[in-house]
Amino acid sequence: MQPEFKLVFQRCSDSLRTMTKPPSTDEIARAPALNEPPPTAKGATPVMAQYLEIKAANADSLLFFRMGDFYELFFDDAHIAAKVLGIALTKRGKHSGQDIPMAGVPVHAAQDYLHKLIAAGHKVAVCEQIEDPKEAKKRGSKAVVKRDVTRLVTPGTLTEDGLLPTASANWLTAVAPAADDSSLGLAWLDLSTGSFHLATLPTARLDAELARLAPAETLYPDNLTPDTTPLFMTLERLGGALSPLPAVLFHGGDAAERVATAFGVASADAFGELSRGELRAAAALIGYVEQTQKQAFAALKPPVRERLGTAMAIDEATRTSLDIVRSKTGDDGTTLLAAINRCVTAAGTRRLADQLSAPSTERDTIEARLDAVASFIDAQAARQTIRNSLAGLPDLSRALARVVLARAGPRDLQTIGTAIAQAEALLEHWPAATEAILLKEARAKLEARPQGLGTRLGSELADELPLFARDGGFIAEGVDADLDAARRLRDDTRKVIAGLQSTYCEQTGARSLKVKHNGLLGFFIEVPSAQAGPLQSAPDTYFHRQTMANAMRFSTQRLSELEAEIAGATGRALALELDRFHDLCEAVIAAREPLQAVADALATFDVAAGLAETAILDRHIRPIMRDDTCFSLVGGRHPVVERALKRQGGAQFVSNDCALGDEGDELGKVHVVTGPNMGGKSTYLRQNALIAVMAQAGCYVPADSATIGIVDALFSRVGAADDLARGRSTFMVEMVETAAILHQAGPKSLVILDEIGRGTATYDGLSIAWACVEHLHEQCKSRALFATHYHELTVLAERLARLENRTLSVKEWQGEVIFLHEVLPGAADRSYGLQVAKLAGLPAPVITRARAVLDHLERRVDGTDGQSDDDLFEGLPLFAAAKAPAPTAQPSDEHIEAAAKARLAELMAKADPDQMTPRQALDFVYDLAAKLRKM
Secondary structure (H helix, E strand, O other): OOHHHHHHHHHHHHHHHHOOOOOOHHHHHHOOOOOOOOOOOOOOOHHHHHHHHHHHOOOOOEEEEEEOOEEEEEHHHHHHHHHHHOOOOEEEEEEOOEEEEEEEEEHHHHHHHHHHHHHOOOOEEEEEEOOOHHHHHHOOOOOOOOEEEEEEEOHHHOOOOOOOOOOOOOOEEEEEEOOOOOEEEEEEEEOOOOEEEEEEEEHHHHHHHHHHHOOOEEEEEOOOOOOOOOHHHHHHHHOOEEEEEOHHHHOOOOHHHHHHHHHOOOOHHHHOOOOHHHHHHHHHHHHHHHHHHOOOOOOOOOOEEOOOOOEOEEOHHHHHHHOOOOOOOOOHHHOHHHHHOOOOOHHHHHHHHHHHHOOEOOHHHHHHHHHHHHHHHHOHHHHHHHHHHHOOOOOHHHHHHHHHOOOOOHHHHHHHHHHHHHHHHHHHHOOOOOOOHHHHHHHHHHHOOOOOHHHHHHHHEOOOOOOOHHHOOOEOOOOOHHHHHHHHHHHHHHHHHHHHHHHHHHHHOOOOOEEEEEOOOEEEEEEEHHHOHHHHOOOOOOEEEEEOOOEEEEEOHHHHHHHHHHHHHHHHHHHHHHHHHHHHHHHHHHOHHHHHHHHHHHHHHHHHHHHHHHHHHOOOEOOEEEOOOOEEEEEEOOHHHHHHHHHHOOOOOOOEEEEEEOOOOOOOOEEEEEOOOOOOHHHHHHHHHHHHHHHHHOOOEOOOEEEEEOOOEEEEEOOOOOEHHHOEOHHHHHHHHHHHHHHHOOOOOEEEEEOOOOOOOHHHHHHHHHHHHHHHHHHHOOEEEEEOOOHHHHHHHHOOOOEEEEEEEEEEEOOEEEEEEEEEEOOOOOOOHHHHHHHHOOOHHHHHHHHHHHHHHHHHHHOOOOOOHHHHOOOOHHHHHHOOOOOOOOOOHHHHHHHHHHHHHHHHHHOOHHHOOHHHHHHHHHHHHHHHHHO
């Protein structure tokens, strides 16, 4: 980044931090119960004045202020930290006559506390001591150790494994709206792996993209507020933690130059023809990374421009209803990703999640992924060997990112060395003759691995490694002669100390004598007061240092000399190790690009091998992909439900066909699906949508055969939910989502709609559902599954050429309903709602009354009922209060008997004994007897 831009960025950031901004509800809930203005440095001690100055420059973050072995927080930060972290709130001195609230966390455990604060929505500025306290003392006894913020920890800039989600990316996004709000530039990066992407999209599609990415943090210009644009509401709902930046940072005047400079290229054109919005968003991201990381720009992978139309469009509502990679209930074990994921590495799982989140619409890409899976199905021995080699492999991409960001530890170097070794092992087990282009490319990346680096890392690092380099002990013996000598001196001197203790015990006769060490006295001799006589009588040898309550402390000339030797040896050993660590990190950084390629190749192998394993174990087949509107599934199954049934040891999943289009058809079909409650309509709808997602993600699918024309957009409206925060009832949400579908769906789309119109009056709902079916057929011309309880819609099959009826079959036996879950041609004539209500446990009187009301309503429609509505309401207190004040009588036994006889006569009139087989006649008698028992 240019110096001029850095200055502008800093000034704008400082201005932003001092601006007054209405707090959100979450901020109000997190804020401490204090109404005092921020403290000033006037009258403060030197250390507190330093703290207040640094805090003022990071007002929007909690300040971790390093003091020795602790990060301390003061004033309002202390209140917040104590509440969120559950730590003690203490005090330290006074400021302006008031106690200074203080809370602290140990440096060695800081990561766990950071995790909690970030999860609670806070940002943390980490302020370190940037000089040795001994250097500060040279400036005077009251000199303050220099400190400065070395890093801003925000939800979107995490790199530590303990803070990151293992199986998903941690996206930081930036949104740069156009002047007319018609379109916007979107940039997103994962700092933990280096992935960087750009796109230009219509503003209306932002919610779909954010729903796909689920960003941890989103950057936006601070002139974008709830009062100026509805776009802000989308960011609040789907953008994760929101971080407003000065609008000048999104200015496009020098955005191209900033992007080019950051990646070390002559022009941003090296990354393709980027739009103005993409450049603005990318420049804002780059500036934010520089600001938060407090160092030169971290080397990310070159930005990849994603073009609209290359991935299946899936909007927010569809993702919510289908639970593709995230569950609306929060239980990610019930998602499609969980059901088919057999990857053995975190990177592989993230890659698979990305493919499922954005299924490709490019047939070549899909076929290449399917070819890779097929290769591993055919090569069983290679598949098992490679999966065993990859199992438990540490995360190379994230370890590499930490090295580049100067945030790595010895274990990250070990991870990189292990990954290189595994890459070499994979080359020995995978046959080079495979025809799968993806695997050929992955193999080429492994072959281009940095030569010798893995061997060097493996030989120079010790077997047991500390978490932090500052702890030392991570370089193996025999690597550095000077280091080995310093270690021997350090260790041998400690042995000398132990020998001196024995010598002093013998000389003085004080058997309880101990040689100890602390930071104040260094090494000293401690004896009980009762045994101190011999030491006091030899002051030339034993110098008195301190008198305790029950003990006395002494020192000797030899102890003082050894202390200096040990300190020097320990410090020299650590310094030599850190030099060696720096050299190893530099070697890794120099090999950054081939190492990133190795990480990519390992993820490719893992995904392909994992999907092959799933295909074999779960009986998945390769789909045939076409460019037309064909959609033909034979024996399709719901992957999530089937996996759940298998784990529970329950019944086998009932497979079903779906034929929404045949090969060569110009347009697909619309199926109106009717059937009973709990018959399986929603499962049937979802399984066909999920099979389309899997196929275009490059997965084998759960079916006996599948031929699928590329789906450019998937729309799902299944289930009911309100949105009270935006003032929307359940029915309003249903209508809004349905409207979005009808406006966007086209001939290559796949639409699944369930129970449209059920949230309002019967005739209103039927009319809306009727019109929606006609619009899908005539205007959208989409392939569609439309499940409904409005059986009247089935007559549309007589007048709409591409509409067919399907129904879920049931069987009635001795008054009970058996759901067969089979989808058959035809239409249902009943919903069996009362039977389902009975299964749910509604009280028997309620079921009985409901049956009577249903009988009346059905006969009234048929015109065969002489009973008036007033008679039906007799005996019900609610309706009695609304009618004449005269009391009404309970239905008599004669009335109930008459109704039963009328129902029996109706059943008998419908029967035709001459057309029955003997078995059908016997079934009719049994069924009639069961009904009589219930009357």
